[in-house]
Amino acid sequence: MRLRPNLLIGGTLLGFVFVVAATALVWTPYDPVRTNLRRRLVPPSQDYWLGTDEFGRDVASRLMEGAVTSLTVAASTVCVALVLGMAIGLAGGFLRGWTDRILGAVNDTLLAFPGILLALGLLAVLGPSRWGIVLALGLAYAPSVARVVRGTVLSIREREFVEASRALGNSELYTLLRHVLPHTAAPVTVLATSLFGWVILSESALSFLGLGVPPPAATWGNMLASARPFMQDAPILSIAPGVMIATCLLGVNLLGDALRDLLDPRDGA
Amino acid sequence: MLAYVLKRLLVALPTLVLVAASVFFLMRLIPGDPATVILGDAATPEAVADLRLAYGLDRPVLVQFALWIERALAGDLGRSITSGEAVGPLILQRFQVTAAIVFASVGIAVLLAVPLGMLAAWKQNSWGDVAAVASATFLLSIPSFWLGLIFLLVFGLWLGWVPVVGYVTFAEDFWGALHYIALPVATLALIETGVLIRMARASTVEVLRLDYIAHARAKGVPEWRVLARHAFPNAFAPTLTLIGLIMGSLLGGIAVIETVFTLPGLGRLLVEAIFARDYPVIQGVMLFIAVIYVVVNLIVDLLYPVFDPRVTAG
Numbered sequence: 058m059r060l061r062p063n064l065l066i067g068g069t070l071l072g073f074v075f076v077v078a079a080t081a082l083v084w085t086p087y088d089p090v091r092t093n094l095r096r097r098l099v100p101p102s103q104d105y106w107l108g109t110d111e112f113g114r115d116v117a118s119r120l121m122e123g124a125v126t127s128l129t130v131a132a133s134t135v136c137v138a139l140v141l142g143m144a145i146g147l148a149g150g151f152l153r154g155w156t157d158r159i160l161g162a163v164n165d166t167l168l169a170f171p172g173i174l175l176a177l178g179l180l181a182v183l184g185p186s187r188w189g190i191v192l193a194l195g196l197a198y199a200p201s202v203a204r205v206v207r208g209t210v211l212s213i214r215e216r217e218f219v220e221a222s223r224a225l226g227n228s229e230l231y232t233l234l235r236h237v238l239p240h241t242a243a244p245v246t247v248l249a250t251s252l253f254g255w256v257i258l259s260e261s262a263l264s265f266l267g268l269g270v271p272p273p274a275a276t277w278g279n280m281l282a283s284a285r286p287f288m289q290d291a292p293i294l295s296i297a298p299g300v301m302i303a304t305c306l307l308g309v310n311l312l313g314d315a316l317r318d319l320l321d322p323r324d325g326a
Numbered sequence: 327m328l329a330y331v332l333k334r335l336l337v338a339l340p341t342l343v344l345v346a347a348s349v350f351f352l353m354r355l356i357p358g359d360p361a362t363v364i365l366g367d368a369a370t371p372e373a374v375a376d377l378r379l380a381y382g383l384d385r386p387v388l389v390q391f392a393l394w395i396e397r398a399l400a401g402d403l404g405r406s407i408t409s410g411e412a413v414g415p416l417i418l419q420r421f422q423v424t425a426a427i428v429f430a431s432v433g434i435a436v437l438l439a440v441p442l443g444m445l446a447a448w449k450q451n452s453w454g455d456v457a458a459v460a461s462a463t464f465l466l467s468i469p470s471f472w473l474g475l476i477f478l479l480v481f482g483l484w485l486g487w488v489p490v491v492g493y494v495t496f497a498e499d500f501w502g503a504l505h506y507i508a509l510p511v512a513t514l515a516l517i518e519t520g521v522l523i524r525m526a527r528a529s530t531v532e533v534l535r536l537d538y539i540a541h542a543r544a545k546g547v548p549e550w551r552v553l554a555r556h557a558f559p560n561a562f563a564p565t566l567t568l569i570g571l572i573m574g575s576l577l578g579g580i581a582v583i584e585t586v587f588t589l590p591g592l593g594r595l596l597v598e599a600i601f602a603r604d605y606p607v608i609q610g611v612m613l614f615i616a617v618i619y620v621v622v623n624l625i626v627d628l629l630y631p632v633f634d635p636r637v638t639a640g
Binding site for chain 2: 169180261262284302
């Protein structure tokens with residue numbers, strides 16, 4: 058196997074973000090939410106690596122805190138989407154008939170909405186909060202998981218080893234979980250990686266709009282939103298959080314490409 | 327061909343009805359009496375009673391849905407709680423801004439990305455190809471609203487080439503309007519170019535491996551003609567599908583770009599409505615964007631056979 062620069066660079070970038078987040082769990086240079094109005098908009102220095110924001114809060118500490126927020130929200134959202142999507146996809150693909158038709162119709166309808174629009178609509182109902190975001194984005198992205206899982210299940214369920222499991226007298230549920238489910242692992246892993254990136258991006262966009270994780274909690278999105286009025290005086294406030302989002306997304310995208318090459322040789326063009 | 331068109335149209339109809347139904351029922355998930363939700367908390371009891379009668383809120387929910395559809399088809403999406411404006415015309419007015427940005431940026435991105443992606447595939451694994459793929463991956467990893475902020479900082483504040491805040495319509499001042507939408511269009515076009523280069527490259531690589539390309543080359547067809555006449559139509563078809571999806575996600579996520587550049591577009595309208603809990607506006611905008619998305623994808627499907635006639639046979 059040749060050296061994969063995608064895997065190497067992607068892993069390094071995403072690894073960096075994870076290390077930053079893990080560090081923030083135990084240590085940040087300053088308290089990320091403590092304000093200090095006498096030290097507002099201080100430029101980067103030895104004391105404040107990336108300066109301070111309009112409330113005198115340390116930007117570096119807030120970026121680290123933001124990494125924790127983004128990664129936990131993204132991981133929880135991907136879990137919600139995977140659990141829901143796999144349940145719907147497995148049920149539809151394995152049971153077929155009317156169950157599949159009804160689930161399929163609902164799924165196609167949800168897919169007819171751009172994901173972020175669906176999340177916006179759900180947030181209008183749920184109200185902005187950390188778990189509102191997780192639920193809204195999880196519901197918005199579950200249909201794409203369901204579609205991939207259903208497709209895989211449909212292609213697996215007629216194979217001989219599934220027939221054999223039935224012939225041995227195993228129950229349908231056992232057959233489904235023991236013999237069909239493992240085959241969805243590869244496509245679902247590839248999709249989950251992309252999902253992770255989409256959720257990081259969507260969460261920061263929603264937080265930027267003020268519909269995400271509410272202040273004073275630090276997220277990269279709401280840091281960018283509050284930086285806008287101070288763009289001229291403190292450009293670092295507008296630059297730093299974006300660099301973090303872009304680092305994270307580039308890592309996810311490169312890692313996703315590498316995984317796709319590894320797990321799905323057909324697309325290896 | 328005609329059968330294909332009719333079939334696609336027939337499939338789109340139930341999707342539209344289901345999309346409308348989900349928007350309608352999503353708004354019904356909001357706790358509280360729909361009449362109070364529609365009119366806002368400050369409504370008088372008489373107004374609430376009038377609305378209940380007019381919207382049939384005392385009748386079964388399916389009848390209410392049918393009444394809502396009937397009014398929506400006639401262009402009546404209700405009135406905004408906050409401003410009292412009719413939602414339908416408000417959406418159309420805001421959509422002009424959004425449509426200008428979305429169509430201009432997607433158009434520019436396609437013109438840039440498709441030739442670049444095809445060239446990269448043609449010179450597969452060359453330095454140029456590696457550079458194209460690397461920069462495309464880099465571009466698509468940049469959040470649009472951040473790139474917008476950086477552009478605003480560099481071109482608006484530091485260089486002073488474009489105004490930082492505000493908007494004029496194309497009807498009022500064509501050149502002025504161009505100034506206001508130049509940066510948002512450039513921002514989105516750059517990011518979509520990243521997405522599209524990868525797609526155009528991947529599908530061209532697939533196509534260039536096929537026998538008919540080798541055959542064309544063996545016949546002595548010049549390389550540029552192999553690419554333009556033989557590879558392009560086949561390679562463009564999958565890219566076309568992606569363009570439909572991109573337009574949808576742009577329409578859904580346009581609010582962030584409109585927020586960065588303070589443009590009075592549809593996305594901004596939706597976000598402001600969510601903050602104000604202005605449910606008739608939220609419902610109207612969501613329905614409008616979802617319908618546009620379905621229609622764009624329908625148009626893409628109908629255009630598909632122009633580039634790849636095999637699909638109509640299936």
